[in-house]
Amino acid sequence: MSSQIVRPLDSVSAFLKRQHGLYIDGGWVAARGQGTLPVFNPATGEQIATTADADEADVDQAVQSAHQAFISGVWSRRLPAERERILLRYADLLEQHTEELAQLETLEQGKSIAIARAFEVGSTLNWMRYTAGLATKVSGRTLDLSIPMPEGARYTAFTRKEPVGVVAGIVPWNFPLMIGMWKVMPALAAGCSIVIKPSEITPLTLLRMAELATEAGVPPGVFNVVTGSGGVCGRVLTSHPLVSKISFTGSTATGKGIARSAVDSLKRITLELGGKNPAIVLKDADIQQVVEGLMMGSFLNQGQVCAASSRLYVEAPIFDQVAAAFEGAVKGLTVGPGLDPSFQINPLASQAHQAKVLGYLEDARRQDAELIRGAQGPNGNGFYVSPTLVLNPDNHLTLTREEVFGPVLCLSRVDDVEQALALANDSDYGLTASLWTRDLNAAMNLTPRIEAGTVWVNSHTLIDANMPFGGFKQSGTGRDFGADWLDAYTETKSVCIRH
Ligand code: NDP
Numbered sequence: 001m002s003s004q005i006v007r008p009l010d011s012v013s014a015f016l017k018r019q020h021g022l023y024i025d026g027g028w029v030a031a032r033g034q035g036t037l038p039v040f041n042p043a044t045g046e047q048i049a050t051t052a053d054a055d056e057a058d059v060d061q062a063v064q065s066a067h068q069a070f071i072s073g074v075w076s077r078r079l080p081a082e083r084e085r086i087l088l089r090y091a092d093l094l095e096q097h098t099e100e101l102a103q104l105e106t107l108e109q110g111k112s113i114a115i116a117r118a119f120e121v122g123s124t125l126n127w128m129r130y131t132a133g134l135a136t137k138v139s140g141r142t143l144d145l146s147i148p149m150p151e152g153a154r155y156t157a158f159t160r161k162e163p164v165g166v167v168a169g170i171v172p173w174n175f176p177l178m179i180g181m182w183k184v185m186p187a188l189a190a191g192c193s194i195v196i197k198p199s200e201i202t203p204l205t206l207l208r209m210a211e212l213a214t215e216a217g218v219p220p221g222v223f224n225v226v227t228g229s230g231g232v233c234g235r236v237l238t239s240h241p242l243v244s245k246i247s248f249t250g251s252t253a254t255g256k257g258i259a260r261s262a263v264d265s266l267k268r269i270t271l272e273l274g275g276k277n278p279a280i281v282l283k284d285a286d287i288q289q290v291v292e293g294l295m296m297g298s299f300l301n302q303g304q305v306c307a308a309s310s311r312l313y314v315e316a317p318i319f320d321q322v323a324a325a326f327e328g329a330v331k332g333l334t335v336g337p338g339l340d341p342s343f344q345i346n347p348l349a350s351q352a353h354q355a356k357v358l359g360y361l362e363d364a365r366r367q368d369a370e371l372i373r374g375a376q377g378p379n380g381n382g383f384y385v386s387p388t389l390v391l392n393p394d395n396h397l398t399l400t401r402e403e404v405f406g407p408v409l410c411l412s413r414v415d416d417v418e419q420a421l422a423l424a425n426d427s428d429y430g431l432t433a434s435l436w437t438r439d440l441n442a443a444m445n446l447t448p449r450i451e452a453g454t455v456w457v458n459s460h461t462l463i464d465a466n467m468p469f470g471g472f473k474q475s476g477t478g479r480d481f482g483a484d485w486l487d488a489y490t491e492t493k494s495v496c497i498r499h
Helices: 010-017 056-072 080-096 098-109 113-137 176-190 204-216 230-238 252-263 287-303 316-331 351-366 417-425 440-449 485-489
Strands: 022-024 027-029 036-040 047-052 142-144 155-163 166-170 193-197 223-225 243-249 268-272 277-281 309-315 370-373 388-391 408-414 432-436 454-457 490-498
Touching: 010 047, 010 098, 010 204, 022 056, 022 204, 047 098, 047 204, 056 166, 056 193, 056 223, 056 230, 080 098, 080 113, 080 176, 080 204, 098 113, 098 176, 098 204, 113 176, 113 485, 155 485, 166 176, 166 230, 176 193, 176 204, 176 243, 176 485, 193 230, 204 223, 230 243, 230 252, 243 252, 243 485, 252 268, 277 287, 277 417, 287 309, 287 316, 287 408, 287 432, 309 316, 309 417, 316 370, 316 388, 316 408, 351 370, 351 408, 408 417, 417 440, 432 440, 440 454, 485 490
Parallel strands: 166 193, 166 243, 193 223, 243 268, 277 309, 277 432, 309 408, 388 408, 432 454
Antiparallel strands: 022 027, 022 223, 036 047, 142 155, 155 490, 370 388
């Protein structure tokens, strides 16, 4: 097969070579902390950039800047239509830089350049424009009251939605640009200021997006980026007294720690956490549709997707046929670097994560699970893991209970739909699920019995700016997206008027 590898743009090469600082108060600031953090290309294992490792004083400077900008009213009291116009311009700038941002994402995260263009940038544009429009839709209610005193007085009240203040945004490494914008856009549309921390593994695209925000007209201090470790930079940011709200996407373990520290000052929190998402395949399902939909649902971005299907429960009469179709599909996947769009499976985001996923597989193998492996990645130092099916794993294997976040799909035969439901709900997580059937009655009857924030019927992992997204159980608290998204970035103030 001839290589279709994409050559990085000159602007991308130049960006990688920069001495990266922190983005505070509308410009680059050298970190006071002396430490730096390397950024690696997952396809080669080579270091491609160096970023600053912010310390406590650096984070404090960023939060102070966001706080000053907020109380000055330079953004929070701006006309909603002006905020909307600037945020739409921001989306236009991303669109103009699609290739540059997509390449940066592939280089730091490993994903296919095709996925980076279509999802990381293309879908993000949809979200940005949708959210920019919410800036002009913020509204309260008028309330007729029944307060009886003094005699003859009447009271009318109304509610105002006011921006909550400084937001701390914490972003994971699987979709850094997209998830970063899921925090920046609602915060800015609501009139808040934000300090955002990307994962130290994938900091580059958000640094570039900070520059574009300033170019679009977002005032200094309203959008700040600090890079650094979760343990210092993230912890200091989320516990800072001037932060009013935390919007966190990441693992359940880290999310719980953040929630605990937020209690002291009762910060508002939105937590989008992990998932161990089931798919239930009924015996009347369209098998071709199942395989196409769940191959995408399970292996997109190498399975590093919180919403990914990772546990399939298939009714016995069609199990062998479904398993054979998945085996063929998995063995047909090609594995290679993300800059070559012809490869369907690319490296995982980091060496540590590669080791973690391989550890889950080794543990399953030692416990006699039946593994079916697809192609291996190229020889070299890239962080590859072969796409893998696990057939009928024991429900108590670590791999069937914990979030693997890799190209691994478990397939289990079930006697009937009641057994499938019991197994699907037997999880601490409750992020997403899917049902595969041609029977509308079955779909409608089963949907309310599934413990998940999103249930798809005959598809999986399809998300949209207008459809609320979030978790039941330990998959999080709060919802992103949808018409009510900005509620999480505003306080409701009741104003009561005697007349
Ligand atoms: P982590 O929880 O390890 O990290 C997430 C972010 O938190 C990173 O920026 C990390 O920084 C930071 N962080 C780590 N420790 C702290 C701390 N003590 N205080 C503040 N911030 C901290 O998750 P991953 O990056 O490994 O991301 C994968 C996880 O994200 C999976 O569990 C996945 O399911 C979940 N996810 C959930 C989504 C949803 O919408 N529900 C969507 C996408 C992913 P650093 O990396 O620099 O250490």
